[in-house]
Amino acid sequence: MSKPLPKMENKLLKSPSGIKGFDDITFGGLPLNRPTLIVGSIGSGKTFLSMEYIINGIELYDEPGVFMTFEEKTNELLENASSLGFNIKKLIGENKLYLEHLEIGHNVSKEAGTYKIDGLFVRLEQAIEKVKAKRVVLDSLDTLFASLDRNILRTEFKRLFSWLKDKKVTAIVTAELGDVFLTRMGLEELIADCVIELSNRVTNQISTRRLRVLKYRGSAHALNEYPFTIDENRLTVFPLISQGLQQPSSSNRISTGIPQLNEMLENKGFYVGSSILVSGTAGTGKSSLLAAFAHNACMNDQTCLFCAFEEAPNQIIRNMRSIGLDLQPHLQSNKIQFYFARPTLQNLELHFMAIKEIIGVLQPKVMVLDPITNLMTEGPNSDVRSMLTRFIDYLKTQQITVMFSAAITIGSIARSPSDEGISSMVDTWILVEDIATEGERNRGIYVMKSRGMNHSNEMREFIISSNGITLLPVTSGKGGMQIGSKRIGAEKEMIQPNSKRKQQAEISSDSRPNL
Amino acid sequence: MISDTPTSNQKNKNRKKGEFIFQLFIAGNTPISIKAISSIKAIFEKYYADNYTLDVFDIYEYPGLATTEEVLAVPYLIRKKPLPEIRMIGDFSDREKVIDELLILTK
Numbered sequence: 001m002s003k004p005l006p007k008m009e010n011k012l013l014k015s016p017s018g019i020k021g022f023d024d025i026t027f028g029g030l031p032l033n034r035p036t037l038i039v040g041s042i043g044s045g046k047t048f049l050s051m052e053y054i055i056n057g058i059e060l061y062d063e064p065g066v067f068m069t070f071e072e073k074t075n076e077l078l079e080n081a082s083s084l085g086f087n088i089k090k091l092i093g094e095n096k097l098y099l100e101h102l103e104i105g106h107n108v109s110k111e112a113g114t115y116k117i118d119g120l121f122v123r124l125e126q127a128i129e130k131v132k133a134k135r136v137v138l139d140s141l142d143t144l145f146a147s148l149d150r151n152i153l154r155t156e157f158k159r160l161f162s163w164l165k166d167k168k169v170t171a172i173v174t175a176e177l178g179d180v181f182l183t184r185m186g187l188e189e190l191i192a193d194c195v196i197e198l199s200n201r202v203t204n205q206i207s208t209r210r211l212r213v214l215k216y217r218g219s220a221h222a223l224n225e226y227p228f229t230i231d232e233n234r235l236t237v238f239p240l241i242s243q244g245l246q247q248p249s250s251s252n253r254i255s256t257g258i259p260q261l262n263e264m265l266e267n268k269g270f271y272v273g274s275s276i277l278v279s280g281t282a283g284t285g286k287s288s289l290l291a292a293f294a295h296n297a298c299m300n301d302q303t304c305l306f307c308a309f310e311e312a313p314n315q316i317i318r319n320m321r322s323i324g325l326d327l328q329p330h331l332q333s334n335k336i337q338f339y340f341a342r343p344t345l346q347n348l349e350l351h352f353m354a355i356k357e358i359i360g361v362l363q364p365k366v367m368v369l370d371p372i373t374n375l376m377t378e379g380p381n382s383d384v385r386s387m388l389t390r391f392i393d394y395l396k397t398q399q400i401t402v403m404f405s406a407a408i409t410i411g412s413i414a415r416s417p418s419d420e421g422i423s424s425m426v427d428t429w430i431l432v433e434d435i436a437t438e439g440e441r442n443r444g445i446y447v448m449k450s451r452g453m454n455h456s457n458e459m460r461e462f463i464i465s466s467n468g469i470t471l472l473p474v475t476s477g478k479g480g481m482q483i484g485s486k487r488i489g490a491e492k493e494m495i496q497p498n499s500k501r502k503q504q505a506e507i508s509s510d511s512r513p514n515l
Numbered sequence: 516m517i518s519d520t521p522t523s524n525q526k527n528k529n530r531k532k533g534e535f536i537f538q539l540f541i542a543g544n545t546p547i548s549i550k551a552i553s554s555i556k557a558i559f560e561k562y563y564a565d566n567y568t569l570d571v572f573d574i575y576e577y578p579g580l581a582t583t584e585e586v587l588a589v590p591y592l593i594r595k596k597p598l599p600e601i602r603m604i605g606d607f608s609d610r611e612k613v614i615d616e617l618l619i620l621t622k
Contacts, residue, residue: 100582108602108604113551113609115547115589115604116588116589118542119581120588123582123586148588148604
């Protein structure tokens with residue numbers, strides 16, 4: 001039986017899956033002519049991933065495939081697969097796909113003594129011969145022989161895997177997640193080449209599918225757990241990886257939409273392609289700042305994608321009109337596009353993917369996300385943060401300036417330090433704050449940080465009126481900076497003919513009742 | 516689909532006439548195959564004497580039969596007659612179990 005060792009190749013050859021994202025994290029696909037183990041719990045997408053591997057093999061790489069199912073009946077699998085957009089019948093008709101349901105009948109008496117699984121070999125061999133298969137899926141192997149003696153089975157499986165290697169087919173073997181071992185029968189010890197784990201975790205009632213390459217002998221692979229989705233017709237792994245290094249850094253600037261805020265940022269505004277966080281408690285005017293930025297971009301003939309997770313587009317348009325920002329014309333001229341979705345509607349990856357798709361079509365220069373904290377309710381913070389980091393990286397490569405709001409304050413960071421992670425991944429952090437003094441609440445705005453520029457360190461009072469957002473100049477009085485009615489008082493005490501200040505004071509007093 | 520059926524009983528020298536008809540599927544001329552054949556024959560000879568037929572098929576020679584008879588693990592025994600069909604996996608070294616499964620009354 002001994003064979004001469006195959007000539008060692010310097011580089012491990014791969015069999016591309018053609019699955020979006022999957023070949024990125026495996027650096028090319030599955031190990032060629034070797035078995036790969038895919039483990040996962042029920043409903044984690046094992047069958048789908050395997051099926052897509054086979055279908056893509058036929059459609060994209062002209063490699064016929066064999067799909068042996070041990071769980072679903074052939075016609076059930078046909079139905080399920082065609083409902084997912086795979087035209088399997090056609091491929092079977094063209095003799096490029098061989099599909100068979102294998103089972104040990106329920107009325108078969110198991111084992112009176114030892115046994116071999118050559119029956120499977122013989123049937124596989126015929127199937128492979130029939131379509132000249134290059135790719136083979138066994139889904140899922142452990143259920144097929146679940147009732148048989150495990151010790152014998154392990155030896156037999158070992159024989160099966162080396163047989164598959166001899167047959168020069170790239171195989172996917174799926175197995176359920178086990179309690180003690182990774183799989184119920186410890187298949188992971190037998191298939192030493194490549195092990196991929198799929199999971200489907202539910203956090204806050206929203207399930208997220210994830211994929212991780214546990215092991216890939218002889219090849220580098222991405223280490224993290226990557227979210228993936230299965231939509232109507234395709235599986236997509238979401239690997240926004242290693243984009244951060246190639247992102248361009250523009251020195252061009254873009255206006256904040258508020259002249260006085262530009263002043264605080266070297267009189268120029270944000271860098272193009274940077275990310276800006278506007279944070280503050282409820283009712284501090286975060287959304288208004290975002291709308292002002294979006295409005296200004298549209299006025300300058302730039303397209304804007306407005307992602308709203310809180311208010312419906314119509315409501316945003318109505319509300320912003322009340323402060324003098326009319327977004328309706330931009331909507332009509334297609335300069336602004338809304339993406340409105342309830343965060344709980346679907347998982348974060350799907351949101352980001354939907355947004356990515358719109359970006360691909362719209363090619364926006366500017367994007368606002370209001371608010372990202374709503375997304376956080378739907379997954380542990382660390383998840384959202386890594387998603388967001390990768391997403392921001394992606395936007396950077398596209399040179400899209402993104403502004404998002406979050407209910408993060410200095411106080412909340414003290415309470416939950418993880419919030420700081422969000423502020424550390426943005427380039428510019430603007431904090432808006434409610435300042436309660438002597439029976440009134442006023443709004444203050446700071447630039448907490450702005451990378452790469454000499455930004456102002458002042459706290460400015462800002463007011464939202466029917467004329468938009470205005471930052472007031474710093475008014476000093478007794479005991480430092482004066483805000484609200486104290487400022488108005490201090491201004492009145494000053495020489496009256498300063499018409500500009502007077503006008504601003506009027507604006508501020510006009511806006512008072514709206515607060 | 517894939518099919519090939521043995522045209523005659525050329526391989527089965529043990530064919531006898533009787534009311535008990537069995538098919539035994541083995542894989543190659545291995546110790547397990549040999550043991551299975553001798554074990555099952557010993558049982559049949561004792562309990563059915565001349566009243567049985569045993570056809571032995573090597574699935575490597577009749578791969579189509581593996582598919583039509585849904586053979587996965589071998590040795591694989593099918594009692595074709597009398598009905599209902601009885602199917603067993605193993606080399607029949609567990610004599611008690613075989614007798615039990617085949618509903619042989621040992622008195």
